[in-house]
Amino acid sequence: MSDSMLPMTRRQFGLSLPAAASLTVPAAAQTSELMPWDEPATVAKVYLASPEVHWPKPTLDVENEVAEIEARLAEVAHKHTENVRFVGGEILRVEADVKPWLAKMGEIDGVLMIPVSQPIPPLRPLLDSLEVPGLFFSRPYATHAWSSIAELRKHGRKLDVIATSSYGDLDPYMRIFRTVHHMRKSKVLVGVATPAARQQTAAAYSKHFGTSFKFITGREFQEAFNAVDERQAQKEADEFMRGALRVVEPSAKEIRDALRFYLALRNMLRQEKANALTIDCFGTLAANTLPGYPCIAWSKFNDSGLYGVCEADLASTMTQMLVASYSGMPGFVSDPVFDISRNEVIHAHCVAATKMKGFNGPSFPYILRNHLETNEGAAVQVLMPSNETVTVARFTGPQRLLVSTAEVTGPVMDSDRGCRTQIRTRVSNAEKWLQNFSAGLHRVVFYGDHTQAIERMGRLMGFEVVHEI
Numbered sequence: 001m002s003d004s005m006l007p008m009t010r011r012q013f014g015l016s017l018p019a020a021a022s023l024t025v026p027a028a029a030q031t032s033e034l035m036p037w038d039e040p041a042t043v044a045k046v047y048l049a050s051p052e053v054h055w056p057k058p059t060l061d062v063e064n065e066v067a068e069i070e071a072r073l074a075e076v077a078h079k080h081t082e083n084v085r086f087v088g089g090e091i092l093r094v095e096a097d098v099k100p101w102l103a104k105m106g107e108i109d110g111v112l113m114i115p116v117s118q119p120i121p122p123l124r125p126l127l128d129s130l131e132v133p134g135l136f137f138s139r140p141y142a143t144h145a146w147s148s149i150a151e152l153r154k155h156g157r158k159l160d161v162i163a164t165s166s167y168g169d170l171d172p173y174m175r176i177f178r179t180v181h182h183m184r185k186s187k188v189l190v191g192v193a194t195p196a197a198r199q200q201t202a203a204a205y206s207k208h209f210g211t212s213f214k215f216i217t218g219r220e221f222q223e224a225f226n227a228v229d230e231r232q233a234q235k236e237a238d239e240f241m242r243g244a245l246r247v248v249e250p251s252a253k254e255i256r257d258a259l260r261f262y263l264a265l266r267n268m269l270r271q272e273k274a275n276a277l278t279i280d281c282f283g284t285l286a287a288n289t290l291p292g293y294p295c296i297a298w299s300k301f302n303d304s305g306l307y308g309v310c311e312a313d314l315a316s317t318m319t320q321m322l323v324a325s326y327s328g329m330p331g332f333v334s335d336p337v338f339d340i341s342r343n344e345v346i347h348a349h350c351v352a353a354t355k356m357k358g359f360n361g362p363s364f365p366y367i368l369r370n371h372l373e374t375n376e377g378a379a380v381q382v383l384m385p386s387n388e389t390v391t392v393a394r395f396t397g398p399q400r401l402l403v404s405t406a407e408v409t410g411p412v413m414d415s416d417r418g419c420r421t422q423i424r425t426r427v428s429n430a431e432k433w434l435q436n437f438s439a440g441l442h443r444v445v446f447y448g449d450h451t452q453a454i455e456r457m458g459r460l461m462g463f464e465v466v467h468e469i
Contacts, residue, residue, distance in 0.1 A: 035273065037181075037182050037185040038182075040082060040083055040084050040178060040181070041083065041084050041085070041109040041177040041181035042084075042087060042107070042108045042181070043085070043087070043109060043111065043112055043177050044087050044105045044111045045086050045087070045088045045112050046088055046089075046113055046126070047090065047092065047114050048091075048092055048113060048114065048122055049062045049093050050118065050120055051093050051094060055117060055118035055143070056117070060116075062116050062117060065116050066089075066116060069139075072167050073086065076170055080171070080174040083174040086112075087105060087108065088105055091116070092126070093121070095121055095122055095125045098122050098125045098129055102130075109177055109184065110132050110133045110177045111126075111130060111134045112134075112135050113126070113135065113136045114137050114139075115142045118144055119145075130157070130158075132158070132180075133159070133180055133460045133462070134160075135159075135160050135161075135162065137162055137164075139164070140165050146161050146163050153459060158460060158461055158462035159459065160173075160456060160460045172452075175326055175453075176461075178326075179325045179461075182321070182325040184210030184211070186276060187211070188211060188276040188307075188314070188317055189213075189216050189272060189274050189276065190202065190280075190312055190314070191215075191216045191280060191281075192283070193285055198312060198314060201314050205314060207398070208398035208462065211318070211321070212274075213314075218290070221261075221290060222291055225260060225292065226291075227264065227267070228260050230260065232263065233257075233259050233263060234256055240259055240368075243366075244367060245365050245366065246367055248368065250370045254377055255368065258292045258295065258377065258378040260291070260292055261290065261292030261293070261294060262292075262294075262300055264291070266297075269301075276306065276307035276308075276309070276317055276321065277301070277306075277307070278310070278311070278312050278313060278314070279294055279310075279311075280312035287374065293377030294310075295310075295350050295351045295378065295379035296378055299351060299352060299353055299354065302324075302331070302351075303353045303359065303363070304359065305324070310333055313333065315394055315395045315397075315439075316394065319395050320444050322395075322401075322457065323391070323393060323450055328360070329358050329359070329446050330446075331444040332349065332352050332421070333349055333351065333444050333445075334347035334348060334349045334442065334445055335347070335349060335442065336443055338430055338433075340430045342426075343427060343429070343430045343431075344424055344426055344427070345427055345433070346424050348419035348421065348422040349420075350380075350421065351421075352366075352420075352421035356382070356447050364383055364384055364385065365383045367380070367383075369381045371420075372417075380421070385408070386411065386423075387407070387408065388447055388448075389407055389408075389448065389449045390405065390406050390407075390408055390447055390448070391405055391451060392444070393444050393446070394439060396439040398463060399462065399463045399464060400464045401458065401463050402438075402439060402466050402467075402468045403454055403467060405427075405428075405449055405451060406426060407425060407426045407427075409424045409425065409426055410423070411424070427469055429469050
């Protein structure tokens with residue numbers, strides 16, 4: 001299905017909402033003003049040297065060495081203008097240099113530390129004072145200090161090390177720094193009738209990543225819905241139905257209400273300057289008590305680099321935000337279904353994006369269905385691609401993330417059980433995963449193998465990565 005068949009083109013969406021993640025917005029839409037979560041990360045460069053150089057050679061010209069590195073880092077910055085903006089570039093030689101330098105840098109998202117000589121007295125004071133993630137970029141022969149980084153990280157520092165002669169090895173870290181910034185500046189709207197149960201969880205994620213949360217009541221959703229013109233909602237519904245392969249269960253009114261609710265939620269995101277929304281649609285604000293089912297809204301948000309997540313699930317929302325902002329691919333929040341006789345796990349849910357291979361990629365076909373578990377409302381059944389590797393992940397809290405990979409063997413087309421969108425996956429050891437399964441039901445599925453990137457993000461952003469299988 002082409003973009004022209006969708007109810008709103010990416011350019012129209014980008015102009016009607018704050019722009020989504022810069023990795024995800026088409027060039028035409030990037031003329032709109034960027035929102036805070038969409039801007040490049042500000043990364044401070046700092047060179048670490050010793051008052052008297054001994055290693056790699058006593059005659060090293062530190063200033064000349066720094067000038068050569070600066071020229072190479074300028075190339076990195078040029079290649080990653082959407083991801084990072086470098087500031088700083090000073091040389092620190094003694095402990096007393098550290099605090100004045102940090103004060104001068106102001107608000108930053110991370111620090112790129114480049115050792116030039118050995119020893120480097122400012123390193124430990126800098127790490128002790130650092131409140132943002134740090135990357136220690138050690139070129140061959142520059143220092144021996146790389147050998148201390150892993151041990152320092154064990155004591156809670158958000159710190160990674162890369163030892164390489166290739167500046168190209170910095171590329172994934174530029175995208176990670178952008179993810180750091182994206183999560184710091186993101187805002188999540190949480191729809192619940194009783195927020196107390198989730199406020200502590202939200203506060204923990206906010207403290208660790210900087211993400212903002214605001215709790216929304218059912219009355220506010222109804223008011224936003226009422227404010228949407230019915231004719232506009234009908235036009236959106238007509239276009240969305242034309243884009244579908246077919247319509248099965250939902251009535252015209254259910255589809256119109258779903259699209260009217262989408263427009264209402266879109267307006268809420270714009271008014272609140274937020275980029276994520278999750279509603280307790282199976283609990284205190286059950287879907288059948290809302291003015292429309294949110295499933296289609298979530299699909300359209302997720303296609304556009306924003307975040308729409310079921311069931312006020314903050315862990316899945318943060319998981320989706322982490323991996324999608326790095327990879328440029330939406331997540332599919334799923335209920336896993338195990339079949340150890342086939343070494344398979346089926347991932348099923350009534351909410352799915354159509355652009356699972358990337359926000360700027362093709363839309364996969366969808367069928368308009370009702371919500372299977374309630375037999376009402378409007379949802380989408382997306383025919384996701386097969387023969388692909390997927391990454392399956394979930395935060396268990398801000399300091400621990402579960403991850404695994406699987407191979408998609410095909411969509412499940414004709415199931416009348418579970419949820420509307422289903423993919424069958426083959427895993428390395430379904431029995432092991434089943435027996436050790438923890439941390440709630442939901443998992444978030446992303447096309448592609450992102451495990452190495454997640455491990456790097458864990459080191460740099462301060463969370464443990466645990467392989468489930």
